[in-house]
Amino acid sequence: MDLEASLGSLPPLREVISEHNLRAEKKLGQNFLLDQNITDKIARTAGDLTGATVFEIGPGPGGLTRSLLRAGAAKVIAIEFDPRAVEALQSLKEASGGRLEVLLQDALQTNLLDLADTGPRKIVANLPYNIATPLLIGWLKQIRADQHAYDSMTLMFQREVGDRIVAPCGGKAYGRLAVMSQWLCQAKIVYDLPPQAFTPPPKVKSAVVHLTPKVPEENAPAFDKMEALVAAAFGQRRKMIRSSLKGYEAAVGAAGIDNTQRAETLQISDYIEIAQQHS
Numbered sequence: 001m002d003l004e005a006s007l008g009s010l011p012p013l014r015e016v017i018s019e020h021n022l023r024a025e026k027k028l029g030q031n032f033l034l035d036q037n038i039t040d041k042i043a044r045t046a047g048d049l050t051g052a053t054v055f056e057i058g059p060g061p062g063g064l065t066r067s068l069l070r071a072g073a074a075k076v077i078a079i080e081f082d083p084r085a086v087e088a089l090q091s092l093k094e095a096s097g098g099r100l101e102v103l104l105q106d107a108l109q110t111n112l113l114d115l116a117d118t119g120p121r122k123i124v125a126n127l128p129y130n131i132a133t134p135l136l137i138g139w140l141k142q143i144r145a146d147q148h149a150y151d152s153m154t155l156m157f158q159r160e161v162g163d164r165i166v167a168p169c170g171g172k173a174y175g176r177l178a179v180m181s182q183w184l185c186q187a188k189i190v191y192d193l194p195p196q197a198f199t200p201p202p203k204v205k206s207a208v209v210h211l212t213p214k215v216p217e218e219n220a221p222a223f224d225k226m227e228a229l230v231a232a233a234f235g236q237r238r239k240m241i242r243s244s245l246k247g248y249e250a251a252v253g254a255a256g257i258d259n260t261q262r263a264e265t266l267q268i269s270d271y272i273e274i275a276q277q278h279s
Contacts, residue, residue: 046210
């Protein structure tokens with residue numbers, strides 16, 4: 001039986017949820033996507049999956065997982081914290097013909113690169129909202145260490161978080177997440193999803209964000225150095241940087257940046273320059 005036929009023989013997702021008592025748990029940040037048209041669209045947004053290892057975080061009953069397999073991913077490695085979901089995914093694993101691996105693990109404690117040490121590698125996930133931001137920061141750190149760590153990341157966030165990732169300099173949402181994300185990746189919101197697309201519906205809109213790693217600039221600062229700088233700047237975002245960036249005075253001066261500016265008016269290139277100048 002070919003893959004399409006094997007996947008077609010699986011029960012509907014609502015039956016999988018019912019059979020395994022896979023009620024979405026708020027404490028786990030679970031909101032399931034059951035509409036195959038939507039999950040297929042997310043898989044397409046990730047680009048050509050042929051030959052790629054795709055990491056999925058929080059697969060739940062496996063709606064997006066089915067779409068990723070159907071889209072031609074050579075391997076899908078699904079990281080799931082909920083034992084009920086791991087059990088529910090076993091029939092899909094069997095139908096995948098060896099192309100799906102399901103791991104009962106905490107994604108925050110998992111180094112994805114240890115699971116597939118050769119590329120291409122992509123992350124495609126409807127992220128659990130309660131851990132989405134720390135997961136992204138961890139993957140960005142890996143991209144700073146190796147531009148080729150991941151070919152791309154196609155991730156579902158709360159719309160508010162998506163806005164913070166793609167926010168332009170000077171915008172209300174511009175902050176630490178925008179600087180760190182856009183420093184290392186091209187980031188764009190591809191489309192929104194209303195609460196009604198999920199089971200159960202969250203109270204907020206969601207957004208699919210596509211991130212593609214950039215070629216790092218010459219003498220790019222270390223990730224931790226850049227992160228500490230940006231955290232200091234936006235930790236007191238209403239203050240002038242001469243106050244918020246105490247300890248960075250010499251670097252700000254050497255970069256030729258007016259220290260009466262506020263954090264949200266500094267371009268990402270300004271932060272890079274300050275980090276480079278800071279000893």
